[in-house]
Amino acid sequence: MNTSASMLQRRDADAADFPFIATWLGRPVTPAEHGERWRVVAAADGMPRAALRLVPAIGLTLPRVSFHVGCVVHAARELGLFHRQRTLQLGHDHTGASELADIAWARDHQGTGLGLPEQAAALRALLADALDCIVQQRGRYAPTLIAELPGPRDAAGHSPLWLGLGRHFYRGDPAAAWATHGPAWRSHLAPLLPQQMVYTSFLPPVAEAAIGGVAEPARLLLELLEDAGFRYGHHVNVEDGGPIMERALD
Amino acid sequence: MNPTRFLFRAAGPADIDAFERAAADSVIGITTLPADRARLAERLERSAAAFASADDASGEEIHLFVVEDLERPPGQRVVGTSGIAASAGFADRFYCYRNEMVVHHSAALNAGNRIHTLHLCHDLTGHTLLTSFWIDPAYADTAAPQLLSRARLLFIAEFAERFSDRIAAESPGLADEAGRCPFWDAVGRRFFDMDYPQIERLTGGRSKAFIAELMPHSPIYVPLLPDEAQWAIGQMHPVAELPFSILLDEGFDTETYVDIFDGGPTVDARVAMLKTVAASRRGPWREASAAGGAATDWQLVATTRRADFAALLVPGAAADDALPLPAGAAAHLRLAPGEAVRSAAFAPAGVNA
Numbered sequence: 220m221n222t223s224a225s226m227l228q229r230r231d232a233d234a235a236d237f238p239f240i241a242t243w244l245g246r247p248v249t250p251a252e253h254g255e256r257w258r259v260v261a262a263a264d265g266m267p268r269a270a271l272r273l274v275p276a277i278g279l280t281l282p283r284v285s286f287h288v289g290c291v292v293h294a295a296r297e298l299g300l301f302h303r304q305r306t307l308q309l310g311h312d313h314t315g316a317s318e319l320a321d322i323a324w325a326r327d328h329q330g331t332g333l334g335l336p337e338q339a340a341a342l343r344a345l346l347a348d349a350l351d352c353i354v355q356q357r358g359r360y361a362p363t364l365i366a367e368l369p370g371p372r373d374a375a376g377h378s379p380l381w382l383g384l385g386r387h388f389y390r391g392d393p394a395a396a397w398a399t400h401g402p403a404w405r406s407h408l409a410p411l412l413p414q415q416m417v418y419t420s421f422l423p424p425v426a427e428a429a430i431g432g433v434a435e436p437a438r439l440l441l442e443l444l445e446d447a448g449f450r451y452g453h454h455v456n457v458e459d460g461g462p463i464m465e466r467a468l469d
Numbered sequence: 470m471n472p473t474r475f476l477f478r479a480a481g482p483a484d485i486d487a488f489e490r491a492a493a494d495s496v497i498g499i500t501t502l503p504a505d506r507a508r509l510a511e512r513l514e515r516s517a518a519a520f521a522s523a524d525d526a527s528g529e530e531i532h533l534f535v536v537e538d539l540e541r542p543p544g545q546r547v548v549g550t551s552g553i554a555a556s557a558g559f560a561d562r563f564y565c566y567r568n569e570m571v572v573h574h575s576a577a578l579n580a581g582n583r584i585h586t587l588h589l590c591h592d593l594t595g596h597t598l599l600t601s602f603w604i605d606p607a608y609a610d611t612a613a614p615q616l617l618s619r620a621r622l623l624f625i626a627e628f629a630e631r632f633s634d635r636i637a638a639e640s641p642g643l644a645d646e647a648g649r650c651p652f653w654d655a656v657g658r659r660f661f662d663m664d665y666p667q668i669e670r671l672t673g674g675r676s677k678a679f680i681a682e683l684m685p686h687s688p689i690y691v692p693l694l695p696d697e698a699q700w701a702i703g704q705m706h707p708v709a710e711l712p713f714s715i716l717l718d719e720g721f722d723t724e725t726y727v728d729i730f731d732g733g734p735t736v737d738a739r740v741a742m743l744k745t746v747a748a749s750r751r752g753p754w755r756e757a758s759a760a761g762g763a764a765t766d767w768q769l770v771a772t773t774r775r776a777d778f779a780a781l782l783v784p785g786a787a788a789d790d791a792l793p794l795p796a797g798a799a800a801h802l803r804l805a806p807g808e809a810v811r812s813a814a815f816a817p818a819g820v821n822a
Contacts, residue, residue: 291685293684295679297679300683302683304660304685387692387693388573388692390580400577407577407578408578411575411578413690414571414573415687417687420660421689421690421694422693
């Protein structure tokens with residue numbers, strides 16, 4: 220199979236693509252709205268390989284929350300104490316930013332597994348296409364572009380950060396809330412979460428370690444985002460602690 | 470034991486042995502008494518100076534008291550200690566955690582949550598602080614601990630201008646024999662890498678403020694703490710139950726504050742609202758006619774002299790005119806004829822005086 224990027228088509232998604240995208244995401248597809256676009260990279264035969272939702276500005280209707288991962292130093296020279304503490308502060312720091320949302324891609328092609336190089340080629344083309352789309356309509360997008368990555372999961376599929384933090388503040392099931400509300404559920408979750416700064420040393424070690432960590436299946440995407448100029452900006456998503464990657468557009 | 474055998478009085482430098490015994494006998498963190506003879510002697514000198522001082526109060530004063538069993542041989546009479554610090558956190562800040570409940574709600578998720586948080590605060594800075602309570606265990610069930618704790622309040626009522634109109638008292642929190650303290654282990658240890666006895670030695674009588682400044686200044690979300698630490702919040706060490714119950718009976722509030730180190734309850738009140746203070750009255754005394762029969766009413770009676778303050782318990786009801794006192798009681802208090810005394814009805818719950 221030819222996997223060179225030149226053979227990949229770039230186009231807006233159509234109705235036939237959405238069942239594939241939903242499979243890759245493992246949840247229903249969020250429809251594009253407010254000037255958003257679903258973009259797809261497809262193989263020569265038209266089969267979709269990767270997709271994302273290009274969002275001009277987030278958090279302007281429904282507040283978009285994240286944790287800022289900060290640092291506080293407690294030092295006392297007379298006691299010989301010097302402690303660096305990590306902190307989580309709930310906020311809406313990315314309000315107005317543009318986003319590459321729901322980035323998803325195929326792991327196989329008509330039942331045949333796709334190798335990492337082929338997956339990477341599709342993702343690289345997808346990210347390049349998104350940046351091209353933004354350049355073509357530059358005025359519609361913000362100075363900052365973000366992309367969220369999912370945080371780590373344990374063997375049972377649970378997020379260690381959720382078990383150590385979130386579940387103490389919302390007793391419901393995050394998967395059920397996703398099913399009902401889609402990605403907006405995190406905005407609905409926000410008023411239940413700690414509004415004041417939390418020292419991460421109060422969390423269990425596994426939860427602390429999950430902050431800013433990436434789920435194993437998303438490692439490839441992390442690499443390609445970094446190749447495309449994205450950096451970790453010390454913000455993580457409030458549910459599982461996955462990093463929010465940032466890139467300046469100008 | 471007959472309540473009339475106990476005498477409460479201002480402590481002096483000669484009481485050093487009793488204070489040393491109290492400090493040695495106290496669990497970690499129970500009193501503000503250092504287990505160090507030289508420092509105890511210095512405390513007693515400061516206290517004596519405070520009782521004798523003709524100057525206006527600065528807030529720095531400490532007043533230490535003892536209770537004596539007058540039926541013991543001279544030199545072995547002291548069976549308990551107590552104290553008052555005029556102003557908590559004098560010249561610095563007095564730190565404690567304030568219990569607060571925050572209610573979170575999400576209409577979209579149709580969910581709400583009532584969350585217990587601890588806020589580092591200075592609320593009690595400047596309050597008068599009750600300190601240094603110790604009673605010989607053999608006297609725990611007598612009127613002595615009652616006298617020891619409550620007579621302090623008459624001193625504060627009589628010399629109100631030297632104290633705050635608000636008052637607080639700390640109680641030691643849960644800790645085991647080895648000094649392991651669940652609240653400290655879950656909170657303070659994360660910022661200090663030291664065990665609780667170590668930190669107590671380190672602060673040893675100094676203000677806790679410099680330690681508090683190393684603690685998180687944002688609220689602690691209690692649900693994030695281990696169960697054992699959550700349970701320890703507001704719980705006291707068993708040895709503190711007796712002095713705590715006396716303060717509770719006086720009307721102290723136990724719900725608002727806990728200690729930043731061990732999570733023990735720090736109680737607070739308005740001085741004027743305390744049972745003994747509210748019931749106290751000032752007036753001359755007169756010699757009582759010979760008493761007959763068993764006493765059912767008791768009066769806590771104190772001198773109105775600051776330098777050699779003393780108090781004791783006498784049988785009898787409050788009188789409208791001069792307070793009737795048995796000759797022996799007047800002698801113990803070294804009262805001149807017609808001298809003013811301050812007294813309050815003494816009827817502690819659960820004590821068969």
